[in-house]
């Protein structure tokens with residue numbers, strides 16, 4: 298029996314995620330993204346298929362590189378309009394029992410003090426089923442700090458979050474003693490006294506401890522700074538590549554970096570982005586795939602690709618080689634780098650647009666359950682990943698098909714869970730509900746000690762002790 302693996306569903310609170318044009322497919326429900334039923338129906342389908350989580354990407358910004366304008370993105374619904382993902386966590390939790398809810402939030406756009414409260418509230422309402430995909434943002438109309446400085450700032454952002462969610466309120470601070478009329482013991486609620494390079498947060502956390510305290514931490518850094526960040530903080534990482542060898546190297550590198558940082562390398566799960574078109578037989582799946590392809594919007598795909606690569610692709614002919622695409626290193630490199638790989642380098646720009654038009658920049662597996670299962674197992678065995686982040690083509694048909702055809706086949710092979718474990722999302726993934734002691738968050742649990750050490754360090758670093 299092979300290694301067991303997980304599925305996540307990759308979503309966006311917008312009419313188009315990674316399959317531009319497909320919103321016009323007669324069966325597609327993406328245009329209903331603003332109805333709660335869209336989300337609750339989806340979550341129920343996924344929970345039937347024991348998906349670990351529904352993971353909702355996000356961006357504060359829009360794609361305006363293509364033709365130097367946001368017009369094509371608007372016309373195509375290409376990731377604009379886009380709603381706040383965190384607001385669907387509670388309704389999803391109410392409609393389901395187990396599935397995790399991964400929410401993307403950028404360290405660039407919201408102050409950690411308010412974000413700590415929003416994510417902790419979601420962790421309360423979902424009974425500990427929340428994950429946070431930490432992003433530093435790459436698409437924005439605001440001027441961003443440069444790439445590596447964004448990660449440096451994100452590192453301090455996490456420190457503030459840990460201090461608030463792990464350190465501010467002790468486990469037994471809330472007593473709810475009705476006889477004595479004491480709700481919480483003020484001696485067990487601590488000011489965090491944070492004064493750093495980017496943030497100053499002197500006070501206490503606004504929320505009492507939630508089931509997981511800190512949500513399960515997801516991240517998708519691929520650059521050196523990104524990998525340093527994810528191997529330090531993340532419990533699950535996402536990668537998008539259609540190259541097995543690159544994936545294998547990435548997994549080994551992330552696990553090694555985690556071990557070097559004193560963490561257990563098994564405490565980081567790696568999820569690869571893929572798309573699946575599955576049906577009863579190979580022929581039916583292929584026919585479905587070909588039918589989907591008719592709906593791809595090349596303009597929509599070029600809008601996304603231009604944003605990801607930072608290059609206005611309207612400057613090229615569709616028949617030009619994709620090798621011509623220059624990569625702006627300050628943009629999202631993992632999205633862009635797949636384009637220059639050997640397998641893709643021989644493609645024309647139109648071919649690349651059509652490839653990413655079906656589920657984005659990961660590999661697409663088309664076939665019967667047996668065929669797709671063979672391929673997924675081979676990917677897991679060859680690369681040591683822990684699961685797949687599945688992008689959809691037609692909402693919710695793609696996920697319904699996966700649950701109907703593929704999941705039973707994988708369960709039969711013993712490589713996919715047949716039921717959920719109890720407890721929080723972290724319990725289900727790792728068997729414990731709070732971050733482990735070897736995670737950097739743990740050092741902020743005794744916040745009074747941290748404050749003393751920080752004060753001592755400041756003095757040592759040459760602060761004058763008299764004026």
Ligand SMILES: Cc1cc2nc3c(=O)[nH]c(=O)nc-3n(C[C@H](O)[C@H](O)[C@H](O)COP(=O)(O)O)c2cc1C
Pocket residue numbers: 353354355356401403430431432433434435436516517518519520521522523524535536537570628629630631632686
């Ligand atoms: C599967 C996947 C999902 C991602 N989701 C988002 C997202 O929702 N929002 C966002 O701003 N960036 C997202 N990213 C981009 C990453 O956060 C990151 O910027 C990118 O992988 C490049 O890595 P680097 O920042 O280390 O260069 C995603 C990346 C991957 C691979």
